[in-house]
Amino acid sequence: MDFAFTEDDRAFGRRFAELLDEKLPPDWQGFFAEDREALAFTREFCRDLGRAGLLTVSWPAEYGGQGAGLWKQTLLRELMTASGEPRGPQYMNLNYIGPLIMKFGTAEQKARFLPPMARGEVIWTQGFSEPDAGSDLAALRTRAVDHGDHFVVTGQKIWSSYADSPADWNLLLVRTNPDAGRRRGMSVLLVDMTSPGITVRPIESMGGWHEINEVFYDEVRVPRDCLLGPLDEGWGVIGSGLTLERIGIPRYARAQRVVERLCDHVRETGRAGEPDVRQKLADLRVRCEAAKLLAYRAISLVAAGANPVAEASTARIHATLLEQDVGHVGLEILGASGRLGSPAEDHAPLHGLVKQQWVHNIPATIGAGTLEIQKNIVAQTALGLPRSR
Amino acid sequence: MDLTLTAEQRLLADTVRDLVERECPPDLVREIEKSERGFGDGHWKTLADLGLTGLLLGEEHGGAGQGVLDLAVVAEQLGWGAMPTPLLASAVFAASLIDLAGSAAQRARWLPAIGAGTAIATVAVLEPGARDEWGAPDAALTPHGAGHRLTGTKILVPYAQVADVLVVVVAAGAADGGRGLVLVDPGAPGVTLRRQHDGGGEPVFEVVLRDVEVAAADLLAAPAAADLPAAPAVAGAALATALDRMTVASLAYAIGGAQRALDLSVEHARSRRQFGQPIGAFQSVAHRCVDMFTDLEACRYLCYQAAWKLDAAGQLDAAGQLDAAGQLDAPGGADFEVAAAKSFANDAIRRVFTHAHQVHGAIGFSMEHDLQLHSRRGKTFELSYGGSTWHRERVARALDL
Ligand SMILES: Cc1cc2nc3c(=O)[nH]c(=O)nc-3n(C[C@H](O)[C@H](O)[C@H](O)COP(=O)(O)OP(=O)(O)OC[C@H]3O[C@@H](n4cnc5c(N)ncnc54)[C@H](O)[C@@H]3O)c2cc1C
Numbered sequence: 001m002d003f004a005f006t007e008d009d010r011a012f013g014r015r016f017a018e019l020l021d022e023k024l025p026p027d028w029q030g031f032f033a034e035d036r037e038a039l040a041f042t043r044e045f046c047r048d049l050g051r052a053g054l055l056t057v058s059w060p061a062e063y064g065g066q067g068a069g070l071w072k073q074t075l076l077r078e079l080m081t082a083s084g085e086p087r088g089p090q091y092m093n094l095n096y097i098g099p100l101i102m103k104f105g106t107a108e109q110k111a112r113f114l115p116p117m118a119r120g121e122v123i124w125t126q127g128f129s130e131p132d133a134g135s136d137l138a139a140l141r142t143r144a145v146d147h148g149d150h151f152v153v154t155g156q157k158i159w160s161s162y163a164d165s166p167a168d169w170n171l172l173l174v175r176t177n178p179d180a181g182r183r184r185g186m187s188v189l190l191v192d193m194t195s196p197g198i199t200v201r202p203i204e205s206m207g208g209w210h211e212i213n214e215v216f217y218d219e220v221r222v223p224r225d226c227l228l229g230p231l232d233e234g235w236g237v238i239g240s241g242l243t244l245e246r247i248g249i250p251r252y253a254r255a256q257r258v259v260e261r262l263c264d265h266v267r268e269t270g271r272a273g274e275p276d277v278r279q280k281l282a283d284l285r286v287r288c289e290a291a292k293l294l295a296y297r298a299i300s301l302v303a304a305g306a307n308p309v310a311e312a313s314t315a316r317i318h319a320t321l322l323e324q325d326v327g328h329v330g331l332e333i334l335g336a337s338g339r340l341g342s343p344a345e346d347h348a349p350l351h352g353l354v355k356q357q358w359v360h361n362i363p364a365t366i367g368a369g370t371l372e373i374q375k376n377i378v379a380q381t382a383l384g385l386p387r388s389r
Numbered sequence: 390m391d392l393t394l395t396a397e398q399r400l401l402a403d404t405v406r407d408l409v410e411r412e413c414p415p416d417l418v419r420e421i422e423k424s425e426r427g428f429g430d431g432h433w434k435t436l437a438d439l440g441l442t443g444l445l446l447g448e449e450h451g452g453a454g455q456g457v458l459d460l461a462v463v464a465e466q467l468g469w470g471a472m473p474t475p476l477l478a479s480a481v482f483a484a485s486l487i488d489l490a491g492s493a494a495q496r497a498r499w500l501p502a503i504g505a506g507t508a509i510a511t512v513a514v515l516e517p518g519a520r521d522e523w524g525a526p527d528a529a530l531t532p533h534g535a536g537h538r539l540t541g542t543k544i545l546v547p548y549a550q551v552a553d554v555l556v557v558v559v560a561a562g563a564a565d566g567g568r569g570l571v572l573v574d575p576g577a578p579g580v581t582l583r584r585q586h587d588g589g590g591e592p593v594f595e596v597v598l599r600d601v602e603v604a605a606a607d608l609l610a611a612p613a614a615a616d617l618p619a620a621p622a623v624a625g626a627a628l629a630t631a632l633d634r635m636t637v638a639s640l641a642y643a644i645g646g647a648q649r650a651l652d653l654s655v656e657h658a659r660s661r662r663q664f665g666q667p668i669g670a671f672q673s674v675a676h677r678c679v680d681m682f683t684d685l686e687a688c689r690y691l692c693y694q695a696a697w698k699l700d701a702a703g704q705l706d707a708a709g710q711l712d713a714a715g716q717l718d719a720p721g722g723a724d725f726e727v728a729a730a731k732s733f734a735n736d737a738i739r740r741v742f743t744h745a746h747q748v749h750g751a752i753g754f755s756m757e758h759d760l761q762l763h764s765r766r767g768k769t770f771e772l773s774y775g776g777s778t779w780h781r782e783r784v785a786r787a788l789d790l
Binding site: 001002003004005006009071266267272275277278279281282283285286287289290291293294296297299300303304311314317318372375376378379382383384385386387388 | 390391393394655658670671672675678680682686691693729778781782785788789790
């Protein structure tokens, strides 16, 4: 057991920290801030990093990366997440849509889809959830009819993140065989979002701009060479993607950044001596440590060649609850002035950072499998408890 | 970075787990708890034969020269079996104090024997009304002839009745971090032991010290100890470091006990049926078990990290750099990690046992059931070596608040 990074890993982290210092605008509030301009910046940022070959450092060399190991990748993700994800929607390509194509894609698909991701030129959305298929994803009904050289897709998805950014491509889970049982008969299609028959309707959210969308598919033609993985076996493809997604975002790093800013704030405003403030901030900081170590535990198991399903869920449970509490308790510490939460407000403490933390984490325990679903996974995989309802 | 046990650590854990499963069944624990002696002689011999009593001690004292992390791996398995043992009190807490603050003669006198398990040492630190081990002691030395006399009252001293030597924490000047340390023979005139009962599974004692003679040779961290290779750590710094080691070791033991409580709960959730199904199929029951699991995992890696950090800091010490001006509340090196682990675990382990009792229903409240062996120890753990408020305050200081 070793709780230290190698000097090589640390040097890598320092280089990226400097790069971020240099590239991020002084008033950068993060991609999730209530600011449509942020999206434009993230495109520029990704192209910039892509040109320098830095966007995909952790991808294998054969796909245009540098094969930086798991721990360098972790440090990189921590920096990006802590800084409010300057890669914008493209973090999804890098964290798991790209790796999913590496794992399941044909040679042609890899050659076609990976280089634009590495250049930072493409935004993807993911279409799994439907109005009647949320946690019970296997209930999905969007249908793809097999016409030999192409599929015809009809149905509706909801909550598709970044579809109106606009997204160029879509990782879409559809039903290809309605007679094969709930979890069989699904397939993953890579869908060009400019195809005729697709309509995107943004859904306004509490977080301000339109991250989430409804997407309607009306007889959309998808060429057969855009089928990812085996026909009718999309459930397994998505399953391995979800594990990657769950440990892909080091939420504890953002939580810790906000806690650190709160510590600065109470020092600057002469409140660092208040016993209650000290207790609350110390508690949050300890929980950041716990969530980080649990993520490191899951990553250590990946490094050892295991598939840490329960550990990934355990890490996610801690991290998402922590992110929510950093918002709640942080605002409690700021008190009434914390109500001013928009960066545009003159008197907003920390430019509204903490209020943003609160609002953007309301659904932290919903997306990528709700808290209850994560607990069900742990109950069944780690504890061997019966399937519960 | 690698949060998996090494092959050696896995072997160590398996060996101790085996021993516990074979030689320390719950009924034997019950029997030992009722006995005068309060630990199993057979267990003690096995622990010594396995080299566990000398795990932390340097090779010059016949020890294995291993770290707190290895010790935590061992303690976790002992806790899983609720084994009553003076191992932590003697081979971790007392031995660390003698090792860090003792003269060459004191170390040579005690460490090889403690390491071999032929002597048992224990620390007398808490006093009536004390909130935690970091509080200022009233017990004090007064000069008398060529030496001193010691007067004071200590409570909750584990295994004092079988100890060959007591390390007593006494009041001292600011230069020593406000603490002094003296070695006292429990059989010496003026020492009275009275058994106390805290339900925590190990025998604890009130130790009354009335005008006990203390020779100069029995003062630890004595400035006059010119035979030390390096300047001796002042008593305050030694106590701070030893307390941190003990905090982590006792945390590991508590994690083992909480893991057993989870194991028992999961077993019960699978086998107990109500309303025609195993209660584990009720999601509120299953999710309590999951909450126990996720809390425990967090405790475990916070604990290992603290142990690892103490070892990393300890290597600096070996080079003779234990901070001579070390303050009791700011030991070198692992302040944040230890305080983070203990503050989190105090609350988390309380939650774990609350869930465990709820999942068990009435049976968990009965002395016939094994859960109580662990939940009593869990409460004792929470009330020992600092509460979560104290440790969070340490974290706040480490954050420069
Ligand atoms: C910000 C955000 C971004 C998202 N992005 C995407 C995206 O890009 N693509 C995509 O496809 N989806 C996306 N989602 C959707 C997300 O995956 C779903 O919201 C999630 O799977 C839950 O489904 P639901 O909202 O329909 O809730 P429901 O499934 O209806 O759940 C409602 C409540 O019931 C509970 N519940 C349901 N089933 C059980 C059970 N078996 N046991 C116990 N409790 C249960 C849930 O835990 C929850 O508390 C996003 C969601 C959010 C909030």
